[in-house]
Amino acid sequence: MRPLKLTLAQLDFTVGALNQNSKTILATMQAHQDSDIIVFPELALTGYPPEDLLFREDFEQLVAQAITTIATAAQHSVVVIGHPQRVGNELFNSVSVLYQGQLLTRYHKQRLPQYGVFDEQRYFIPGHQTGFFDYQGYRIGLLICEDIWHAEPWAALQREKVDLVLSLNASPYEVDKHQQRLHILQQRIHEKACPVIYVNNCGGQDELVFDGHSLVLSATGELVAELPHCEPCCATLSYSSDAGFSGIDDWRPYASEPLALIYQALVLSVRDYVQKNGFKGVTLGLSGGIDSALTLAIAADALGAAQVHAVMMPFKYTSQMSQDDAQLQAERMGVNYDVVAIEPIYDSFMQQLSPLFGDDALGTTTENLQARSRGVIVMALSNKTGSLVLTTGNKSELAVGYCTLYGDMCGGFAPLKDIPKTLVFALARYRNQAQEVIPERVITRPPSAELAPDQKDEDNLPPYEVLDKILTLYVEQDWSAAAIIDCGFDRADVLRVIKLVDINEYKRRQGAVGPKITSRNFSKDRRYPITNHFRYEIERQLEGSSKP
């Protein structure tokens, strides 16, 4: 048997863009017409996840038309492509194998993920048949994403004596995900030896980052090729039963440092959100603090400095150091930079509101007025220039509600939404290794919201090293308060943090979307009620007290 030439199309497919995605598919087919087989990711035609577009008949009709067009165009290569497919009353998450106007086979995904960010059982019916096709003397098996995370779909294919498995994926990034994927593939191969080609989607889609990172494994589980992380591309290789894989023409080792992988995922996510939603660039408030500094670096790396507008908005509590550092970073990165003082705006609010406020202490009211004055400014700039406002809050602050609704929460996209504060520091240091764009002092000085004289975050919150550990255990690992306290954390800190997390769900629901990076983000991964009295049960258990 002659070797098969296979192309892995690790490309970016925009959700709903049926025409544009079809063009990408047709252009790839044209560019790789000397390949025997071209493999696209899961639901490549529609983008992933199409969500409730899948309920629309007009959407379904256009999908069917596009599949016919692709089948007709598949004259030189067999095209393996993911798309939704209706059969009677049932909708499947399918793969079609198309060649010279014919459907060689169609396979329906058997394991539909319904956990974390996935909601496939809302739309699809699981398939029950194994999928494979015979071509040039080879028997080639088909699996779709979640299928390969389970033993049986793989075992069923092996009973059909397939020579090679093609796995089509829309597998979103999270920390350590590439290792999990590799481990799962090697586990399957260990159960029954067979080479596998794993092709992943690559691009940002709202809160999801598809990181590509496609894999080729030999029948012995050896990692033969790995496509780049967060970079759309195609790669071609040959496979024969005798010689295995050879002739990999576009293989590069990916950056394997965890911080590099996270940083690149954030950059891809910002770039795709901005471009796919038609923005001309981004605007953000640059405070001289670490969150806005890192957000600025990510934005400039994603879009180029010319597309980024940073605005320092000083108030009487803003230190000279903050103003100097903001300016220095803007100059180093070459972004557009302006200074707009908020004092007159704040004073005007206070003048009008003072008669209503009376003589009582104002507490956070004045702090929030400062944050909201800044929010109004960045939104006005967005309206005027057509730029997207990036909000700069990190996961730790969002967790405990240390942010102002309609103030510093103003904005359309939150790059650091799933990045705990301690990781913000690590990422800032990582970015500075390539070139020191963030002034060192921004990283070393104690974080402060500068909303009151000499304020430090740690006057109001436990130190971030402690806070982040408690948050990880409570939010990401569902530990009980008692178990966290037993680990050695201060009881009062633990109870306070848990209470803050619970009572601030309303804020998070109103916050901007941002990329999922951890194993559990504050969005689809964690769906908590806003009205939620479970914290009283926790306190009751710990203290024996009876609360409402």
Ligand SMILES: Nc1ncnc2c1ncn2[C@@H]1O[C@H](COP(=O)(O)OP(=O)(O)OC[C@H]2O[C@@H]([n+]3cccc(C(=O)O)c3)[C@H](O)[C@@H]2O)[C@@H](O)[C@H]1O
């Ligand atoms: N359950 C619920 N459902 C719906 N709405 C609810 C609500 N509970 C309160 N609210 C509303 O939310 C308001 C309170 O929220 P909000 O106005 O945001 O204000 P609030 O959470 O009271 O204060 C903001 C906190 O964030 C800190 N902060 C602000 C800015 C930046 C930073 C930083 O370091 O980055 C920190 C600031 O020091 C202060 O501690 C209430 O007045 C009420 O209108």
Ligand SMILES: Nc1ncnc2c1ncn2[C@@H]1O[C@H](COP(=O)(O)OP(=O)(O)OP(=O)(O)O)[C@@H](O)[C@H]1O
């Ligand atoms: N003086 C300022 N000029 C411009 N933007 C500001 C200013 N102060 C706050 N902001 C905006 O509000 C966000 C919240 O800032 P704040 O300083 O209150 O808290 P933070 O979480 O420590 O953020 P950062 O580390 O960026 O300072 C900032 O990231 C920035 O976008």
Ligand SMILES: NC(=O)CC[C@H](N)C(=O)O
């Ligand atoms: N689209 C899917 O089926 C994704 C589920 C899978 N376990 C993954 O994240 O890789």
